[in-house]
Amino acid sequence: MRTITVDEAMTEALAEEMRRDASVIAFGEGVATKNYKLVEEFGAKRVRNTPLAEGIIAGTAAGAAATGLRPVIDLLFAPFLTFAMDELVNSAGKLRYLSGGQFAFPLVAITRTGGGWGVGAQHNHNVESWFVNTPGVKVVMPSTAADFKGLLKSAIRDDNPVMFFTDIGLIYTPGEVPETDDHVIPIGKAAVRREGSDVSLISYAKTVHTCVAAAEALAEHGVSAEVIDLRSLKPLDEETILASVRKTGRAIVVHEAAAPCGVGAEISAILAEKAFGALKAPVVRLTGPDAPAAASFPLEAAFAPQADAIVSAALRIARNDA
Amino acid sequence: MTIMETAVDRSVATALETMLLIRTFEEKSAERQAAGKSGSVCTSVGQEAAAVGVVSVLQKNDLILTNHRSAGHLLARGADPGRLFAEIAGKATGYCKGKSGSLHISVKELGVVLTSTIVGGELSLAPGVGLSLSMQDTDAIAVVFFGDGAATEGIFHEALNLAAVWNLPVLFVCENNQWQAFVHRKETMLADHVSDWARPYGMPAVTVDGNDVEAVHAAARLAADYVRTTRKPYFLEAYTYRTRGHMEPDTQAYVDPEELASWKRRDPIALLESRFAPEELAEIRARVTETIESAAAFADASPYPSFAEMTTDVYA
Numbered sequence: 038m039r040t041i042t043v044d045e046a047m048t049e050a051l052a053e054e055m056r057r058d059a060s061v062i063a064f065g066e067g068v069a070t071k072n073y074k075l076v077e078e079f080g081a082k083r084v085r086n087t088p089l090a091e092g093i094i095a096g097t098a099a100g101a102a103a104t105g106l107r108p109v110i111d112l113l114f115a116p117f118l119t120f121a122m123d124e125l126v127n128s129a130g131k132l133r134y135l136s137g138g139q140f141a142f143p144l145v146a147i148t149r150t151g152g153g154w155g156v157g158a159q160h161n162h163n164v165e166s167w168f169v170n171t172p173g174v175k176v177v178m179p180s181t182a183a184d185f186k187g188l189l190k191s192a193i194r195d196d197n198p199v200m201f202f203t204d205i206g207l208i209y210t211p212g213e214v215p216e217t218d219d220h221v222i223p224i225g226k227a228a229v230r231r232e233g234s235d236v237s238l239i240s241y242a243k244t245v246h247t248c249v250a251a252a253e254a255l256a257e258h259g260v261s262a263e264v265i266d267l268r269s270l271k272p273l274d275e276e277t278i279l280a281s282v283r284k285t286g287r288a289i290v291v292h293e294a295a296a297p298c299g300v301g302a303e304i305s306a307i308l309a310e311k312a313f314g315a316l317k318a319p320v321v322r323l324t325g326p327d328a329p330a331a332a333s334f335p336l337e338a339a340f341a342p343q344a345d346a347i348v349s350a351a352l353r354i355a356r357n358d359a
Numbered sequence: 360m361t362i363m364e365t366a367v368d369r370s371v372a373t374a375l376e377t378m379l380l381i382r383t384f385e386e387k388s389a390e391r392q393a394a395g396k397s398g399s400v401c402t403s404v405g406q407e408a409a410a411v412g413v414v415s416v417l418q419k420n421d422l423i424l425t426n427h428r429s430a431g432h433l434l435a436r437g438a439d440p441g442r443l444f445a446e447i448a449g450k451a452t453g454y455c456k457g458k459s460g461s462l463h464i465s466v467k468e469l470g471v472v473l474t475s476t477i478v479g480g481e482l483s484l485a486p487g488v489g490l491s492l493s494m495q496d497t498d499a500i501a502v503v504f505f506g507d508g509a510a511t512e513g514i515f516h517e518a519l520n521l522a523a524v525w526n527l528p529v530l531f532v533c534e535n536n537q538w539q540a541f542v543h544r545k546e547t548m549l550a551d552h553v554s555d556w557a558r559p560y561g562m563p564a565v566t567v568d569g570n571d572v573e574a575v576h577a578a579a580r581l582a583a584d585y586v587r588t589t590r591k592p593y594f595l596e597a598y599t600y601r602t603r604g605h606m607e608p609d610t611q612a613y614v615d616p617e618e619l620a621s622w623k624r625r626d627p628i629a630l631l632e633s634r635f636a637p638e639e640l641a642e643i644r645a646r647v648t649e650t651i652e653s654a655a656a657f658a659d660a661s662p663y664p665s666f667a668e669m670t671t672d673v674y675a
Contacts, residue, residue: 088524093518100488100490102487103484105495123480127477127480135459137453
């Protein structure tokens with residue numbers, strides 16, 4: 038299979054879906070500038086630049102989605118979502134419900150976050166859990182180029198607003214990606230990246246790769262680690278998470294976002310509620326600190342949980358057979 | 360405009376009846392709130408001419424976006440007052456199954472497509488509706504109603520700018536009712552006319568006497584025709600006054616009595632009524648009262664939604 042980057046995989050997904058469905062349009066900050074080939078193929082009406090104004094970009098997407106289009110918008114960096122919260126949360130997320138189901142909001146909001154570019158906390162802030170706490174929207178955050186393509190295609194075809202979080206650290210990461218038009222990854226389905234029997238490492242985005250590295254190191258210590266890539270944060274694939282932890286009896290949730298009320302907190306609670314009897318050790322959360330992300334490269338790189346921390350946590354709980 | 364100069368002209372009589380329907384509906388809503396039959400409402404009493412004047416020029420395929428003070432727009436568009444009362448009371452027979460209440464009522468079948476209660480929310484959605492229309496082979500236009508309060512928000516400027524830059528068929532209708540919730544407009548903006556803010560974005564912008572339904576109708580006719588034929592935005596400001604409080608109940612203790620009295624002397628309904636014969640007026644009023652009473656009875660007799668509705672319609 039050919040190898041392309043995450044960025045190329047996303048552009049390919051967008052182009053395929055625009056070819057497939059004339060109601061798909063793309064706009065946002067620099068969308069036409071960056072995707073001049075899409076402008077050539079689909080015309081300036083379907084691929085547009087916008088002012089640097091996230092509120093009206095998101096609001097326009099919501100209004101267009103409710104009246105027949107399928108907008109894909111680029112809001113650049115996740116902290117900029119604060120300017121679009123009314124439109125994404127109060128309009129796209131709630132007006133279907135508040136109208137008694139009269140409208141649907143099939144839109145995709147692409148945004149970037151995470152360490153990798155040294156851009157600091159006003160461009161790098163993992164706010165994905167805000168949207169997990171938002172009714173009416175779905176949230177995805179893939180880790181591989183193939184999933185970026187397959188999940189973006191699913192998100193565009195979905196009849197609901199989908200928050201598409203792109204980990205900055207993965208944008209130029211290459212990976213094998215199917216060229217076929219039907220490569221679609223369902224929203225709400227996790228992937229088992231590595232099978233194991235002693236501990237479940239549950240993660241999403243760039244830290245999935247950290248977990249895979251940790252699992253390889255753990256194997257040398259005689260500990261068999263299973264790695265779960267959530268891919269979708271809302272809806273969450275509880276079935277895959279529970280099946281894994283019921284098998285291993287131990288869970289470490291790993292993400293770059295801070296711990297308080299984050300995805301790790303949710304998964305810990307689900308495990309306590311539904312797999313308590315299977316747990317051989319307390320659930321561990323390894324997360325970024327509850328602090329703004331620094332621009333300084335060493336500090337930024339250290340912000341996300343590291344493989345050695347996962348290894349020591351796993352070794353600690355693997356010895357606990359209570 | 361000779362047709363408008365005849366007091367008994369049918370279109371004027373229709374306008375008066377619709378305005379009276381809105382007034383009676385709003386007063387009944389306030390009464391129902393006080394009686395514990397429904398939650399709070401934000402009435403549009405005093406602003407009826409703006410709603411009727413604009414909506415009366417629209418085509419069936421035009422799309423309307425409105426806000427929390429929406430009863431006038433909905434009733435002028437032909438909404439059933441019974442289903443509106445039911446919605447406000449949270450009943451299953453309401454237009455939104457009782458999930459909206461008074462604040463976010465949309466009626467897709469009437470082209471009232473998106474209603475946001477967060478001041479400015481309606482403006483954020485309007486260019487998108489215009490964008491959808493601009494991608495279709497249609498002469499339909501989008502019309503968005505908002506107030507002077509929304510004009511002081513950043514999203515107002517973002518919406519006007521994008522609509523102008525992208526040539527979107529959006530008619531912006533600012534009902535400048537002098538009040539921004541509990542704050543007088545003069546405390547929050549130096550300009551008297553919001554249209555002065557709209558013009559620099561690159562669209563025609565006109566202010567009209569919002570209490571004169573014939574003037575609003577004529578201005579809206581020009582505005583809608585402009586948007587329909589050029590496929591570009593237009594800004595119409597209806598200068599009017601909210602004569603009831605922000606929401607029910609509201610003692611309006613913060614309102615200058617002289618200002619209120621001066622606007623009540625220019626009440627849009629009273630201005631028109633003086634031109635009708637007493638018998639004709641009595642006939643219209645009786646018809647409106649009958650409609651509103653039976654609408655209220657319909658809402659009272661309607662059931663509440665089942666508890667299962669708490670979690671339906673969240674996702675498509």
